[in-house]
Amino acid sequence: MNGHVTADTLIARSNRLGADKKNTNFAGGNTSAKGQAQDPVTGEPVELMWVKGSGGDLGTLRETGLSVLRLDRMRALVDVYPGLDREDEMVAAFDYCLHGKGGATPSIDTAMHGLVNAAHVDHLHPDSGIAIATAADGEALTAKIFGGKVVWVPWRRPGFQLGLDIAAIQQANPEAIGCILGGHGITAWGDTSEECERNSLWIIDTAAAYIAEHGAAEPFGAKVEGFEALPEAERRARAAALAPTIRGLASHDKPMVGHFTDSEAVLEFLSREKLAALAALGTSCPDHFLRTKVKPLVLDLPATASVEDQISRLHELHEAYRADYRAYYEAHADADSPAMRGADPLIVLIPGVGMFSYGANKQTARVAGEFYVNAINVMRGAEALSTYAPISDAEKFRIEYWALEEAKLQRLPKPKSHQGRIAFVTGAASGIGKAIATRLAAEGACVVVADLDLEKAQAAAAELGSSDVAVGIAANVADAEAVRAAMDAAVLAFGGVDLVVNNAGLSLSKPLLETTEKDWDLQHDVMAKGSFLVSKAAAKALIEQGMGGDIIYISSKNSVFAGPNNIAYSATKADQAHQVRLLAVELGEYGVRVNGINPDGVVRGSGIFASGWGANRAATYGVNEEDLGQFYANRTILKREVVPENVADAVYVLTGPELSRTTGLHIPVDSGVAAAFLR
Known part of the structure; x- marks a missing residue:
């Protein structure tokens, strides 16, 4: 198979999947394709894998965003894998599997794509799939919804062992076209690019249809008086009145840019009786909480409260949030953990008004808000069928303060003089x-x-x-x-x-x-x-x-x-x-x-x-x-x-x-x- 054709086919599939946010969130998920190309040194055919590299976005993926690895060397890593306690070492080993200049930096999910015995693999974060993945009885729901075509993989932090887990489950279930990754997302495969894409979409759409048909009518509970959405003009005026105060609180540790969202999905979530309990559980998919922090700050006053009272309460809640986040850090950190990066919230929810999200720049702030809307959709689906049960705080901490995540942050370019202003x-x-x-x-x-x-x-x-x-x-x-x-x-x-x-x-x-x-x-x-x-x-x-x-x-x-x-x-x-x-x-x-x-x-x-x-x-x-x-x-x-x-x-x-x-x-x-x- 011509390598350029393989890359082009993969990019086209990735762009189609990434263009529709029901399939995956911005910069979330990864795709791969395996094929043959000619080794420029020996002239012999060599089996390669093209896989989306670290960072980037499926919807806008280009060839420069792909990692290219020799598949024989990548699979040979199984024989030298030192075990779960040292699996992070395998990321550096990917560098020795690169073909030529190798392209983009290989991502943590590279093993998943290389070890699954299929020519094409998609790993995605659809709201419908994560709803099943975060349901308390997600394993039983997977069997009920998909039969033997989709199998359950218990939660495991992304890495080499997860790739081994999926490969073993695929081998044990030859009729399967994909899997639900507990607490995380979905992975699908196929012998052709078209088959892989079709299987991914089938899993996503089947999950969504099942939730729509069998889910509870009001998964977030009854409406709470005083927490309903204000009329649009009043809502926007209240948001503008609160915005400077909230930004100042979110920028206690470092300056942040903000984004405001008052979509129907957000306002409906903020008006319901389960708001506080569900928000406190936080998000589950790693892509979500890495951008939104483990949980949001929620104002516990009605929309009818005065601006002055809301501002005063926000200051109190911010102090409590910072103390709670520090307690979370201290409960799970060890001597090797990176220093705490900041204790301010990245998501602030104001009932009747909307959601403020924050980041080092506007795109990051906007995307954080988009991810929390994804999280709301996930919670809605999980609560509609079962009970929302995200991964534990201990597991969230292992990802949030992962040495590999810290290394990724250190690779970010130095900010310009006016960034964040x-x-x-x-x-x-x-x-x-x-x-x-x-x-x-x-x-x-x-x-x-x-x-x-x-x-x-x-x-x-x-x-x-x-x-x-x-x-x-x-x-x-x-x-x-x-x-x-x-x-x-x-x-x-x-x-x-x-x-x-x-x-x-x-x-x-x-x-x-x-x-x-x-x-x-x-x-x-x-x-x-x-x-x-x-x-x-x-x-x-x-x-x-x-x-x-x-x-x-x-x-x-x-x-x-x-x-x-x-x-x-x-x-x-x-x-x-x-x-x-x-x-x-x-x-x-x-x-x-x-x-x-x-x-x-x-x-x-x-x-x-x-x-x-x-x-x-x-x-x-x-x-x-x-x-x-x-x-x-x-x-x-x-x-x-x-x-x-x-x-x-x-x-x-x-x-x-x-x-x-x-x-x-x-x-x-x-x-x-x-x-x-x-x-």
Whole structure:
């Protein structure tokens, strides 16, 4: 068999299975195919196995995500297997079975695929299959639902011994097409890729159909008064009000990005009488609890309670959660265990409102929420047929603090300077604001692109990446209610806010006698008042989070330089400049730093200059508009034009780790305008 055809066939099957979340969760499960290829050294045929490597996702798997192993060497490991107490050593042995450069790092499940006597193997984590796997009488249910076609494999931590277990059970049950792995998931096999995929789907669909037909109508029990879902608008408002507090609690040990979910499945689970008991049991499938922690934090107050009471109770519950997690760690850790990684919850459940999930970045936070929805589905299925009985805390600990899991974490790339930070940038659909948003996203921040024009804001956000990187929202900074709504949207998108850039602005170039009261009010509403409103809304969230933060004002050299014919613009820039000083003093006790940037005229890419300001300034100075940028450059000490990216660089430096003790500062980004030197 041609190896490339085998890999292509495997990738196509993997992508189809991974595209439907009923089959497996994101980054969960693995697939394999065995076939022949020519040994480039001997020219002889060699039997190989292509298997999804460590990490990655079936739905997006590519050839680079496959490990390629010589099957004869992989199976020869059975003869040198040192036993269960030393099975972790076998993972390093896989490296000596690789063919050529070997591709991706082999996963812990490699033995399962290599030792099962079938050309094609799928190991998946479907909700329906895990529901059977975590039912108290899962073994009996497996026989009842599937007959002899699917066999039960008692819980065993993934590894070489599990591969031996499955291979032995397959040999003893030649009519079987797969197995239910107790507490874990399913494995299926077949002689062809098509047969393997068909068998996987049959197990998944048969389990789901049986649960639907034979399951109890209300597996989570009766509804609890006061815990029902709030109306959508009220629910979202309550979520936004609680989000900063919850993020601060979840970030006690290290900063986290958040994700909010108020799907029907979540709200229904939160409204039922079994919520507390089932949540306390935690999740079972390793893929689930590695991303959600062993159990969530559950608010035990009704949705009708006041925000103040809920916040107070959340603080109490957080202290209890941390103590409970430390007790869990100390009960199961030994001298060789990795240090405790953190005691904060990754899943927080608020009845009537929804679920907050957390991670080091937005994708991780979102996926953690998706995994807990998987867990809810699993609990529903298990309770519908039997009793939900996940693996023990001791077994969970063996996986959560597994040396192999720790090694995987250590291989993660070093985080970028702004990873885990959430930036809110106004006027970010063009010019300086867009350059700032682009730079912050490149440095790992999640970015809220806020602009008066929603369509342009969304387009600018899309250029930065998926919604895990940036979102575009409408924000009229001159309207207090619009600013509040924009900040609520930001905290619901990413869990909170850390870094605010007051960049939105406009400019009217007129001498005093031609400047109308309307001109004056417009300039001050957008920049002086707008910055005040945005800073006020941001400060509320920043203070509630308790994580410090940054507020940056994009002021102007005109805040100190008396240029001609711009009384309204320059006066409001001076207002912004003093807001920096005032807020630096007021917010310092909360760890919030407030700094400003004073650019010279940024012509290239500027929305302000393109809207008429450039033409007016060019006329004022008696130069052609296309020469205005060079005119500004020529009057500076460095004789270099200032562009939006120069301002973005200053924001990056001011909000990065190097200037952590700097607040109340104005940085000139003007190539050196002596008349604007700060004194």
